[in-house]
Amino acid sequence: MPITIQPLTLGNALKIISDADSDGTSENNVNDGAATVYGIDIDNVAAATTYFKAWNAAVPTVGTTAPDLIIGPLAASTRRTVVISGGLSFATALSFASVTTAGTAGTTNPASDVVVEIVVA
Secondary structure, three states: OOOEEEEOOOOOOOEEEEEOOOOOOOEOOOOOOOEEEEEEEEEEOOOOOEEEEEEOOOOOOOOOOOOOEEEEEEOOOEEEEEEEEEEEEEOOOOEEEEEOOOOOOOOOOOOOOEEEEEEEO
16 A cells, blocks of 8 residues: 655644555655654554564665664554654654564564554654
8 A cells, every 4th residue: 555645734844654554565765855753653453463663764675774763562453652752863764664573684574454654754
């Protein structure tokens, strides 16, 4: 499913980047350059434990490029919201994926959807 970007109408530059089917294929450079992340909501609909991984890179290689951020483990059928007060800077680009294995080497796709929404500026 394609990534969608929805601007927030709060008089600022915030927007929500949504992916209704995050998996082991990296969504690359989703903010078209640098991004500051203020919140991440991950809904693990999958039947297996899942890890959300994010990179400060335009085109990371899932399983080879060390992630700059890992959120997990997220048990099957759970949802987690992470608020980052002050923001987390991705100075180059923001890319992300969801896999069933922790650490850098994990590449296995979840068996079903992982819904990710990220608030960025």
